[in-house]
Amino acid sequence: MRAARSGSVQSVKQALEFGIDVDALSSDHWTALMAASEEGHTDVVELLLANKASVDTQRPNGDTALNIACEHGHVGSMRALLASGAAIELATDQGFTALMAASEKGHTDVVELLLANKASVDTQLPNGASALKIACQNGQVGSVRALLASGAAIELATDQGFTPLMSASLKGHTDVVELLLANKASVDTQRPNGASALFIACEHGRVGAARALLVSGAAIELATDQGFTALMAASEKGHTDVVELLLANKASVDTQLPNGASALKIACQNGQVGSVRALLASGAAIELATDQGFTPLMAASLKGHTDVVELLLANKASVDTQLPNGASALKIACEHGRVGAARALLVSGAAIELATDEGFTPLMSASLKGHTDVVELLLANKASVDTQLPNGASALKIACQNGRVGSVRALLASGVAINLTDDEICTVLTAASENGHADVVELLLATKTSLIDWTLKKGSQGTVALGRHLKEKVNAASKMAGDITTIAGCWRGLKEQLLAYEGESRLLIKLADTARVVGFLKRATDTALGVLNLLGSPDEISWHQALDQEREDRVVFFEALLADDERMAREMGDEQQQLEVLTRLKHGLERYGDVLNPRELDVMSAVFDAIVRYADVVVATVPQWFAISETEWSRAEASPVDEGEEVCVRDASFFELLNHPNVRKFYGACHIAKPFVIHEESYALDSRGMTWGYLLG
Template sequence: MLREWRSCRTPLMLASSHGHLDVVKLLIDRGATVNDKDMDGWTALHLAAGNGQVVVVTLLLERGAGLRAKSNTGRTPLILASFHGHLDVVKLLIDRGTPVNDKDMDGWTALHLAAENGQVVVVTLLLERGADLTAKSNTGRTPLMLASYNGHSGVVKLLIDRGAPVNDKDMDGWTALHLAAENGQVVVVTLLLERGADLTAKSNTGRTPLMLASYNGHSGVVKLLIDRGAPVNDKDMDGWTALHLAAENGQVVVVTLLLERGADLTAKSNTGRTPLMLASYNGHSGVVKLLIDRGAPVNDKDMDGWTALHLAAENGQVVVVTLLLERGADLTAKSNTGRTPLMLASYNGHSDVVKLLIDRGAPIDDKDIGGYTALHDAARNGHIGVVNLLLERGADLKARTLYNETPLIVASSKGHLDVVKFLIDRGAPINDMDVTGWTALRYSKNYGKKSSDYLESKGGIE
C-alpha cells in the first residue's frame, strides 16, 4: 500500500482522518491494513478518533482496528479523542471496551488530557465510566492539577465535586493551588480556596503559592492570597520571601502590593541577600527605586560582604549603578575578600560601569586581600577596553599582588596577547618577576600561550 512520504501515512489513514467513509470502506475492502502505523505510531483509528470522525471510527472498529493501539508516546485513540473533546467518539470507544485508565508514556490518562484541555463534558463522561480522578502522571500530576494550571474552572469544580483531593502534591511538592497561582488563574485560585486548598502549602523547595504568583507578577492572585491569609514573609529553603522573588523578576506592581501588605524589605536570604540586592543584580531599576524609597538600606551586605552596588556593578547594570550612587551607595565598600564594585566591573569587562564609578570617585588602585587591583582583574580576563580606560584614568601598571604579580604577568599567564601588547606599549616592565622568580615570558611559555613569541621579540627573558 502506498504511503504519504513525509509521515509514512497510508491512504487509509488520510481518508480516516478526514472522515471519508466511502473511501475508507473501499480501501479496507481492497485489502488495506487497518492497523498500520505511521512514523509517530498512529493508526487510522488514532487519526479518526482525534478528529472526531465517529462514523469512520465505527467502521474501523467493525473491521478489526485495535482499540488499545498506542502511539510512540503511548497515546491511545481514547486519549486523543478525550483531549480534543469528541464526546461521541469517547463514548463509542468506551462502549467497545477501551480501558478508561490506560496511560501514555508520561503516565497521563484520558482524564488527564481532557482535564488539561478543559473538556468538561468529556470529563463528566469519563468519570461516569470509571476514570480514576486520583490518577497521577509520572511526575505526580493529577487531572485536577492540570485543569487548575490551565484555568479550566468548570473542570476544576466538577473534579472537586466528584471527590478529587484538593491538596494532593506532585513529585515537586506542588499542589493544584501552586499551579493555578503560578499561572495567574485567579478564578481557579478562588475556587480552590473555597474548596479547602491550603494556601500555606510548601513545595519541596519551600515555595508557597504566594511566592509563585509573586515571581510571575500575578498581582490579582497575590492580592487574593494575602486577603485570604497567606503569610507574606514566609521563606523558602533558600530563605527567599515572596518579596525577594518579585524583586528578582522585576515585578514592580507586585512589589508595591507586597510592601503595602507588610512585606519585610530588609529580609535576608540564607546567603544574606536582600530584595534590593536581587533587583540590583538583575537591573530592575523601577524596583530598586521603589525599595529605596520605602526605606531599604542601600549598603546592607550579604554573607560575602557584597552590597547591592557590588552586584549591580558585577552584572553591568549601569542604570542601577547610577541610581544606587545617587541614593548613597558606598563605592568604596569592600567585600570579605576586599573586592570593590570597581574590581567586579573591571573583571567582567563592563566599561560603562567602570567609567561611571571612576567618575564618581572610586579609588582606581585599591587592592583586595590578594593584592589584586582593578587593572589586574581587567588584564587577567582580557578586557582590553577596560584596561585602556583604567590606564587613562591613572591606574598603576606596575602594581603588584601579594605574589608580586604585575598586570602584565597575569595577562601573559592567561594568553591575552592584545592586552600584553597594550601594556608593553604603555611602558609595563617586561621582565619583572613574581615571588617565584617567574617572568611574563616564562608564564606564557609554561602555559603554552601565544603571547610568548611577542614577549621574546620585545626582549623578554625567562
C-alpha cells in the first residue's frame, strides 16, 4: 500500500513477487489500486491492473478507483482504469458518479474523457442534481462547456426546482451564467415558490449575474408566490449595487406585497441605509404604508435603525403619522426601547404627547417596558409625567405594576406625583406590592413620598378607608328600591355604624379600629347580599374580593407610614394620644383579631411596637368593660361583667387618673365627666308574695 501511494514501481513489483494479495485492504479499506489512482501514479495503476487488481472494488462509502482518480483530476490513471473495464457509472453511496466528481472539481480533461467513453451526462443525485447543475454551482465553466457540448439537459432541475442557471446565479458565477444563457437556458423559469434566477441573484447580491440576466431579458417584475420582487429581495438584504442596477433598468419602485409593504418599507425595516438612499433617489413614495398603516419611518423606528430614521426625516417623512390605533413613530420607538430613533424623531419635532386610542403616551410605553434610557430622554424633552390613561393609571403606576425599577427611579427623580391613583384607587405602592416587585416597593418607601400627605388632604379617606365598595353598592340598591325597603334600612345602618370611623382623622386611631370595622363590614356584606338575593352568585365573590382589595391597599399605606419615621412621630401625637392608640390597638387585637389577615396583624403589631419604643409606655390589661364605639357601649350597658365591684372601681379610677379618653359609662364602670353608680346585681322584691307580707308585719 505504501509503495503504491509513493509511486515506486519497483517496490510494487517486489511486493507482488513476494505474493502479497494485490487486492489487500488497509485498515481504512483502501486497496493499492485506489491509493495509486488518488496520487495519479499511472504506471503503478497499469502494473496493478496487469496483475489482475480488482478494478471496481468499493470503499464503505462507495468510492471506486475510477471515482477517486476522476475526483483528483488524474486523467492518465482514469484512462488506464477505463481501458481495464472500470464501471463508468458506479456511484458512491450518495449517488456521486465519476462524471459528477470531475465536474464538481472542474477537471475538464477528465470530464471530456468520461463523456467520450459514454458516461451518462444526465444522471441525477437523489436530490435531483445533475453533473451540469453541480458544475454550475461550483463555477466550473470548462466542465459546463464540455457537458453542454455533450448534450446535457440545460433545464434539468433538482427536486427543489433549482435549474443550472439558478445555481450559477445563486453563487454569482457570471461566466457560467453567460455561458448558459448563450446556450438558450430559460431565463425566467421559476422555482415552486416563484423565485427566478434573477430574483435569486438579486437576493444574494450577485450583481454580475443579475446584469447578465437582465441583458438576456429576464422579467424584472417577476415575483415570488409571496409577492417579493427582485428589487424587494435586494433591498431587504442591502445589496445597494444590485438595487441601483434594477432601478436603472426601470424596476417598479413602489410595487407592494399583499400586506402593502414596498421595497422602501422593507429596506427601512432591515436597516439597509444604502438601499433606502437609492430608492428615495429614484422617487420611492416615502409615505406608502402597509395595510396595517406602517410607514417606512415607523418600520425603521420599530427596529431602531437610527441612520435610516434620520435619512427619512431629512427627506421630509411625516413625523407624526399614526397607525389606526393611534401609535406614532415616536410611540413605537419608545415602546421598543429605540433611544437613538426616539432622539432623532424628537429633534425633528415629533409630538411627545401624541397618544394611542387607549391613551398610551410614548412615556407610558417606555415605562411599561422598562426602557430607562428612553424614559430619561422623554423626561429631558419635557414629556408630561403625570398624564393618565382613561382608567387613571399614570406612567409611574404602569412602571411600578410591571416592576420597572429603572423607569420608576427616573420618574421619581423628575418630580412625578406619586399620589396619582387609577379608578380602582390603586396606589403605585400597591401596584408594585401586589405584583411582587420588592425592589420597586423598597425604592418607593425609601423616597418617603407624598402618598401620606395626599391621604391626609383627602380627609383620611381614599387609601385608608374601608367599606367604599359596599357603601357604593348598597347605596345604589337603596336608591333603586326606595326608602322603606329592607335594603334602604341596611344602607342607613351601614352609614350609622361607619360614621365615627369615617369621621376619625387620626391615622393610627383609624388603624387601631381595623379589626372591629373589618368584622362589621364582613357581616354587613353578607347581610346586604342576602337581602338582595345575591348569595351564591358571582357578586358574592366580587363583593368580598373588593373588601379584601381595600384591606390590602390600606396595609400598603400603613407600611409606607411605618417607613417614614418623621411622619410616624407626628401621627403618634401627645402622651394621651399615644396611650389611646396603644390601648385601642391592644383592645382591637384581643377582641377582634381573628378577622385580621397576616399583613394586617403584622402592620398593627409593628405600629404598637414603634409607639412603645418611641414613648416608653407599657399598656396594662384592657378591662373587660372597655369599649370604643357607641355600639359597644350600648351592648356593654346591658351586659354584666365578671369583675367584682372593687376591681371595677380600681380600674375606672386608674383610667380616670390617666385621663383616658375611651372610658365610657357601663354597668359597674364610668366615664369621665359622667355620673356613675356601682352596685351589686339584685332582684326586685315580689310585693305580692309572702315576703312582702312578712315585712309589713
